[in-house]
Structure formats: C-alpha cells, structure tokens
Amino acid sequence: MMSKENKAKHELIQEIEELQTRLNEAEEALHAIRNGDVDAIVIRGHKGEQVYSLTSEEYPYRVIVESINEGAVTLTPEGTILYANKRLAEILKFPLEEIISRSFYDFISEKDRGFFSVLLEKSLRKGSKGRITLVNSEDTHLPVYLSLNSFLIDDKSSVSMIITDLTEALEAEAFSDTILDQAAESIIVCNEHGLITRVNSAAQALCDKNLYLQPFDTIFPLTYRNGKDDKQVKTFSISATLQGQTLKNKEVEFCEDGQTHHFVLNAGPLTSIQSKNLGCVITLTNITASKKAEKALEIDQQRFFSLLNELPGYVFLQGPDYSIRYANRYFCEIFGKPDGNPCYKITQRGRKPCENCPAAQALKTKNRTTWEWTSPDGRFYQVYNYPFIDIDGSPLTLELGIDISDRKRAEEASRVSENKYQLLFESLPQRIFYKDKNLIYVSCNENLASDLHISPNEIMGKTDYDIYPKELADTYREADASVIESGQTEDTEEEYIKDGKNLIIRTVRTPIKDENGDVLGILGAFLDITEKITLQREAERSRHLAALGELAAGVGHEINNPITGIINCAQILFNKSKEESREKDLARRVIKEGNRIANIVHSLLSFTRRDTHEKKSMVSIREILYETLILTEAYLRKEGIRIKLDIPHNLPAITVHPHLIQQVFLNVINNARYALNQRYPEANDNKTLEISGEEVTIDNCPYVKIMFYDQGIGIPARIKDKIMEPFFTTKPTGKGTGLGLNVSHNIISNYHGKITIDSKEGEFTKVTIILPARSQSHENCQETETEK
Numbered sequence: 001m002m003s004k005e006n007k008a009k010h011e012l013i014q015e016i017e018e019l020q021t022r023l024n025e026a027e028e029a030l031h032a033i034r035n036g037d038v039d040a041i042v043i044r045g046h047k048g049e050q051v052y053s054l055t056s057e058e059y060p061y062r063v064i065v066e067s068i069n070e071g072a073v074t075l076t077p078e079g080t081i082l083y084a085n086k087r088l089a090e091i092l093k094f095p096l097e098e099i100i101s102r103s104f105y106d107f108i109s110e111k112d113r114g115f116f117s118v119l120l121e122k123s124l125r126k127g128s129k130g131r132i133t134l135v136n137s138e139d140t141h142l143p144v145y146l147s148l149n150s151f152l153i154d155d156k157s158s159v160s161m162i163i164t165d166l167t168e169a170l171e172a173e174a175f176s177d178t179i180l181d182q183a184a185e186s187i188i189v190c191n192e193h194g195l196i197t198r199v200n201s202a203a204q205a206l207c208d209k210n211l212y213l214q215p216f217d218t219i220f221p222l223t224y225r226n227g228k229d230d231k232q233v234k235t236f237s238i239s240a241t242l243q244g245q246t247l248k249n250k251e252v253e254f255c256e257d258g259q260t261h262h263f264v265l266n267a268g269p270l271t272s273i274q275s276k277n278l279g280c281v282i283t284l285t286n287i288t289a290s291k292k293a294e295k296a297l298e299i300d301q302q303r304f305f306s307l308l309n310e311l312p313g314y315v316f317l318q319g320p321d322y323s324i325r326y327a328n329r330y331f332c333e334i335f336g337k338p339d340g341n342p343c344y345k346i347t348q349r350g351r352k353p354c355e356n357c358p359a360a361q362a363l364k365t366k367n368r369t370t371w372e373w374t375s376p377d378g379r380f381y382q383v384y385n386y387p388f389i390d391i392d393g394s395p396l397t398l399e400l401g402i403d404i405s406d407r408k409r410a411e412e413a414s415r416v417s418e419n420k421y422q423l424l425f426e427s428l429p430q431r432i433f434y435k436d437k438n439l440i441y442v443s444c445n446e447n448l449a450s451d452l453h454i455s456p457n458e459i460m461g462k463t464d465y466d467i468y469p470k471e472l473a474d475t476y477r478e479a480d481a482s483v484i485e486s487g488q489t490e491d492t493e494e495e496y497i498k499d500g501k502n503l504i505i506r507t508v509r510t511p512i513k514d515e516n517g518d519v520l521g522i523l524g525a526f527l528d529i530t531e532k533i534t535l536q537r538e539a540e541r542s543r544h545l546a547a548l549g550e551l552a553a554g555v556g557h558e559i560n561n562p563i564t565g566i567i568n569c570a571q572i573l574f575n576k577s578k579e580e581s582r583e584k585d586l587a588r589r590v591i592k593e594g595n596r597i598a599n600i601v602h603s604l605l606s607f608t609r610r611d612t613h614e615k616k617s618m619v620s621i622r623e624i625l626y627e628t629l630i631l632t633e634a635y636l637r638k639e640g641i642r643i644k645l646d647i648p649h650n651l652p653a654i655t656v657h658p659h660l661i662q663q664v665f666l667n668v669i670n671n672a673r674y675a676l677n678q679r680y681p682e683a684n685d686n687k688t689l690e691i692s693g694e695e696v697t698i699d700n701c702p703y704v705k706i707m708f709y710d711q712g713i714g715i716p717a718r719i720k721d722k723i724m725e726p727f728f729t730t731k732p733t734g735k736g737t738g739l740g741l742n743v744s745h746n747i748i749s750n751y752h753g754k755i756t757i758d759s760k761e762g763e764f765t766k767v768t769i770i771l772p773a774r775s776q777s778h779e780n781c782q783e784t785e786t787e788k
Contacts, residue, residue, distance in 0.1 A: 071163035123148035431526035646692040652773035675712025702773040715759035
C-alpha cells in the first residue's frame with residue numbers, strides 16, 4: 001500500500017506535468033498565431049468558449065500593423081485582448097505573450113477604467129476616441145490617446161483600437177509653454193476668427209480676467225498715433241494681420257485701471273504646412289519705463305538749460321569747427337549772441353583759432369582741461385572744457401568760464417598781508433596750524449611740520465585722518481568742530497605722542513572770523529607742558545606722602561594704645577581659661593586679630609618709613625589666602641559673590657611678612673567685590689571671583705603666581721596707568737581712599753615681586769601677583785640680582 005504522503009506527492013507531480021504540457025501548447029499556439037500558421041483562437045468568457053478565426057488573407061495587414069509606431073489591439077466587447085502588436089508591448093513594457101488573452105482593464109489606471117468602459121461601449125455603435133492613462137510594468141503612468149472602432153470576426157463583434165503614446169507630445173507642449181512663459185514680451189495667439197487661444201504669463205498679467213476664446217480687439221483695446229506730434233488717437237485692430245499682413249515695431253498704447261501702458265507691437269499671420277490660415281501671433285514689448293525715461297529726460301534737458309542760464313558764469317557748446325552751437329544768457333550778455341560764429345571771433349575778436357586751443361585739446365584727448373584766461377577787457381576767468389558726445393553722435397566741447405577777477409585781487413592783497421606775518425608765524429616756539437571751516441589744513445609752521453616729518457607745504461589740503469590714527473583724528477576733529485560751532489576760543493590739555501614718548505600738550509584753538517563775524521577757519525597752537533605738569537605731579541605726590549606719614553603716625557599712636565590693652569586683657573582671659581573651653585578659644589581669636597590690627601598699623605607706618613628690618617618668615621601662600629577669605633566670607637556670601645578656587649597644594653613656600661601679603665590679598669578682593677556689585681547689584685551667574693595659582697619660572701628662577709579674575713565693571717583704559725598712584729580712586733567719596741593699590745604695589749615690589757593689572761572696561765579685570773618662591777636656587781637668583 002502506498003502511503004498517503006507518497007500518494008499526494010505523486011498526484012502533485014502529475015498535475016505539474018499536465019500544466020507544463022498545456023503551457024507548451026499555449027506557447028506553440030501563440031507562436032503559430034503570430035506567424036500566421038493557424039487561423040483560429042478559442043477565448044473562454046462569460047458566454048462560454050468562442051472561436052475567432054484568422055484567415056491567411058489577413059497576413060499582409062498583420063505585417064503592416066506590426067510595423068506602425070502606434071500600439072494596435074483587437075478586443076472582445078468585454079475588453080479581452082485578442083491580438084496586440086509589438087509596439088503595445090514596448091509601451092506597456094510587458095512580454096507580448098503576457099498581454100494577449102488578458103483584459104485590457106488590467107493596464108488602465110484605476111481612475112480611467114470607468115471612462116474606458118464608456119469608450120468601449122460607444123465604439124460598438126459608431127466608434128469613439130479619448131485620452132486615458134495606462135500603467136506599465138514599472139508602475140509608470142503613460143498618457144495615451146485611443147481610437148476605437150468595431151468590426152466583425154466570424155459574425156462576432158470585435159473592437160480594433162489604435163493607441164498613441166502622448167508622453168513626448170505632452171513634454172514638447174510643456175517645453176513650449178515654459179519657453180513662452182519665460183519670455184519677457186507678452187505673446188498672444190489668436191485663431192482665424194481673432195479669438196485668443198493661447199497666452200503666456202506676461203500677457204495674462206496684463207488683464208485680470210479669463211482670456212481664452214475672447215476677442216483680442218475687445219480684451220486689448222489698443223490705440224496708436226501716426227506720428228510723435230500727432231494728437232489724433234486711432235484704434236488698432238488685428239484684422240489686417242488675420243488677412244496675411246505683417247506688422248513690425250508699431251507703438252501702441254493700452255489703458256488698464258486708469259493707467260496707460262506703452263508697447264511695441266509685432267504681429268504676423270499663423271499658417272499651417274498646407275498654407276491654411278490658422279490665425280495670427282501678436283507680441284507686445286512693454287516700453288512704458290523707457291517712455292517715462294524719455295519724458296523725464298526731456299524735462300531734465302529743459303531744467304538743465306534753465307540752470308545753465310542761471311549760472312554766474314558763461315557756458316557755450318562748441319563743435320569741432322569751433323562754431324558755437326549754444327550759449328547761455330551770461331555769455332550773451334558779456335560777448336553778445338554768437339549766431340553760429342566760431343568762438344575765437346566772439347571771445348577773442350580774432351580771425352583764426354588760438355594756438356594750443358584748450359577746447360580743441362579736450363576734444364582731441366577726451367579729457368577735461370582747466371586753465372585761466374584773461375579776456376580782452378582785462379577780466380580773469382577760470383575756464384573748464386568738458387568733451388562729450390551730442391545726441392546725434394557728433395563730438396562737442398562744453399566750456400564753462402567763471403569770473404575770478406575779484407578773487408584774483410583778493411589773493412594779491414592776501415599775499416602781501418601773508419608775507420608780513422609769515423616771519424612771525426615761523427619764529428614762534430609753539431606748533432601752529434591753520435584749518436579752514438571744513439577742517440582741512442591750510443598751513444602750519446615749521447615746528448609742527450618737523451614733528452610730523454613733512455614740509456609745511458605738504459600739509460595743505462590734508463585732514464587729520466591723513467596725518468594721525470583714526471581715534472586721535474576723531475578727537476582732534478571733534479574739538480575743532482566745537483570751536484567752529486561755538487565761535488569761542490578753547491584752551492585744553494591733552495596727551496600727544498612724539499617719537500614714542502607721551503607728552504602733555506596745551507592746545508589753544510581760536511576761531512578765525514571775517515568782518516561779519518562768520519567763522520572762516522580755526523587757528524591752533526600746541527605748547528609742550530610735560531615738564532611743568534611732571535613737576536606739579538611730583539610736588540603733589542610728595543605732599544600726599546607727607547600727609548600720609550603724619551596720618552599714619554597719628555593713627556598708629558591712637559590705635560596701638562587701645563589695641564595693646566585689648567590684647568593684654570585677652571591674654572589674661574586666655575591664661576585663666578580651661579583648655580578646649582569656649583572662653584579660651586575666643587581669647588585666642590581676640591589675641592590673633594588684635595595682633596593682626598597691630599601688624600596692619602605697623603605696616604602702615606612701615607610704608608611711610610620704608611622699614612625693612614622686620615623679620616620675615618617662610619609661609620604657604622595657600623594658607624594666607626584662606627585666612628584672608630575667612631575675613632571676607634561673610635561679606636561675599638551676603639552680596640551673592642561666589643568664589644572659585646584653583647590653588648594647588650604643592651605650591652612652594654614664600655618668604656614674606658604674612659600679614660602684609662594678607663593685606664594685599666584683602667585689598668584686591670575688596671576691589672573685585674566693589675566691581676562685581678557695581679555691575680551686578682543682584683544675584684547673577686557671572687557674579688564670581690576666580691582665584692587661581694601656579695608655579696612659574698622666570699629667568700631660571702622659581703616664582704609663585706596668584707591670579708584674581710572678576711567680570712565686574714572693569715577699568716577704563718584712560719586711567720589704567722594712574723590706578724597705582726596714591727590717593728587716586730574711582731570709587732565715590734567714603735568708598736575708597738586711593739591708597740590700597742599703591743600700598744599693595746610697594747609691598748610686592750619690596751619682595752622683588754610684581755603686580756600687574758589687565759582690564760577691559762565693562763567686561764573684566766585680572767590682577768596677577770608674582771612672588772619669588774623659597775628655594776636654594778632662588779636664593780642664588782636673588783644674590784646674583786643683588787650683585788648686579
């Protein structure tokens with residue numbers, strides 16, 4: 001007995017063999033049909049099996065159908081494909097054997113299947129045509145045009161269908177539309193009846209309405225004039241163009257929404273290959289802007305000639321033959337009307353052109369010429385000749401002459417007066433300059449020119465920007481403009497840089513006025529008062545230091561007595577208190593802080609006396625900094641200032657008076673507190689004081705560097721060099737004495753250290769303190785330095 005599994009497998013093999021046999025028979029039948037070897041095909045449908053015969057007489061037609069460029073199909077009334085040519089297989093990109101016997105609906109896009117049903121049903125009565133979309137094997141949608149007609153095969157209704165691929169035609173049409181829409185001109189196509197059938201985007205933009213199949217003459221009521229000066233307006237029509245006439249470059253006008261547009265119209269007939277009249281093509285080129293420009297130019301010309309007549313000088317136009325083509329009113333009043341005569345006859349009263357005529361030279365070189373001319377009546381003129389091309393393309397020269405007789409006489413008088421004062425001007429020790437009211441240098445004396453490394457004549461025509469850096473030039477011009485505006489003399493002191501040295505200059509600026517009180521310019525004098533100011537500052541510093549010494553002595557006496565009593569009392573309390581008791585700890589702190597106060601007083605006295613005999617000790621700069629922060633911790637926390645510390649534990653020790661370094665740190669921290677509170681009155685993420693430290697090597701010697709960085713109000717650049725001076729402070733009264741940084745600077749300097757300040761106003765301040773580290777190598781460095 002065969003098992004059920006083997007039996008099923010055997011049946012499946014038999015079924016496969018039968019299907020393979022039927023497939024081979026179907027392929028042989030299809031091949032026979034295509035080659036005309038058989039004359040019938042059986043189609044199974046809802047009406048059962050139907051036989052369609054193919055006679056041998058149809059073979060020539062089949063050859064023709066196979067060779068055409070359109071797809072050809074024979075359908076049953078239900079849409080089953082009886083026959084298809086190779087072109088359809090190419091369009092659908094399916095093998096031909098997979099097309100025949102299938103429903104044509106399988107290849108139609110879903111949205112067009114209903115429409116195809118209508119076309120198929122209609123074709124059985126009288127034929128039909130229509131456009132649908134097919135879908136090929138690559139799922140690409142193809143636009144096609146169908147032509148369907150019915151016929152009989154063995155008394156059975158069938159449908160023949162020709163399929164035209166519209167892809168290339170539609171692409172060509174889209175390309176054509178794109179070209180039309182890209183054209184700047186308005187393009188309109190009309191049929192033989194004058195109705196609009198096609199327009200591009202530019203033409204559509206002229207009318208806010210539907211133009212399709214509208215009469216051109218109604219939609220575009222164009223008008224024209226026969227000539228430029230013709231006031232009669234005529235209506236344009238395309239009737240002549242529809243009859244075969246061509247129009248070129250005809251100017252027309254078109255009114256829309258109360259506005260007049262000007263166009264150049266070109267129109268020509270549109271004919272078919274068989275010379276049949278299809279209509280016409282019209283192009284409209286918008287020249288409205290150029291028309292407006294022409295009108296504006298005409299107005300400008302009138303305005304120009306009116307302006308020439310108002311000029312306080314003569315103007316005339318001269319041709320290459322020296323004839324005067326135009327002359328303004330001033331010329332006619334001085335020399336008379338030219339009436340086309342040559343210029344040498346009118347202006348020089350001569351019989352031939354002048355030698356080296358500047359006007360002829362300008363026309364030859366095409367460059368402007370400038371010269372002075374004395375007329376026959378003894379008047380002086382500044383003359384300018386300008387070459388240019390006339391409207392008709394001919395060369396002309398425009399000559400402008402300005403009467404400078406009064407100026408010449410004034411210059412001569414001024415020259416005499418100038419010689420009188422030149423010697424005095426040059427002999428003064430001050431640096432003197434003279435500028436006109438436009439702040440352009442007219443002259444300067446030899447002393448100022450020498451400072452600028454130029455000769456006095458070279459300064460004429462220059463501005464401060466040609467001589468000084470922009471920032472300094474801005475300052476000078478602002479001061480000069482203030483004098484010219486106020487009309488009052490100004491006496492100022494300012495810094496001046498010469499050969500890399502900072503000098504203090506006293507500048508007196510005096511306005512120069514005419515007889516009517518109008519300011520003509522400014523006279524300035526520089527005087528170097530650097531030495532005088534330096535002596536004054538030294539004297540003031542000496543007075544301040546003397547006052548500081550007296551103050552320190554008085555304060556020291558007043559503070560030392562009570563602080564000694566406090567320390568003594570605290571010492572008694574300390575001695576009587578039990579170990580690790582609260583009283584003993586408090587007494588210890590009172591003694592420590594009392595000693596610190598005494599040390600501060602001592603430091604103040606040391607500053608005034610420069611006492612260097614006090615014994616130093618080797619300490620950790622980290623411990624000094626932490627003790628300083630303990631004193632300021634309460635203030636910093638209350639004011640919302642955060643501290644960021646980056647002080648390595650392994651920093652080398654320094655040999656100093658600890659309380660003096662603590663005093664320096666305390667002063668720097670207090671300055672940072674003030675700057676941060678000024679910029680950030682309330683809490684802020686940037687309200688931070690960053691303190692960092694590192695060991696550095698300078699000249700092969702070890703140093704400790706401590707940096708304090710805050711983002712407070714910063715220090716103005718103009719006072720950065722003064723902040724180390726005693727009694728100089730930017731803080732309000734009661735907020736600072738101006739002694740802190742000066743004292744700190746002296747303390748650090750006494751330890752062979754250095755304190756530097758880097759700051760930018762409104763952004764940050766960075767204070768760097770560098771102190772020598774305690775080591776054998778550094779002791780050798782100090783000894784070497786002392787020997788030097």
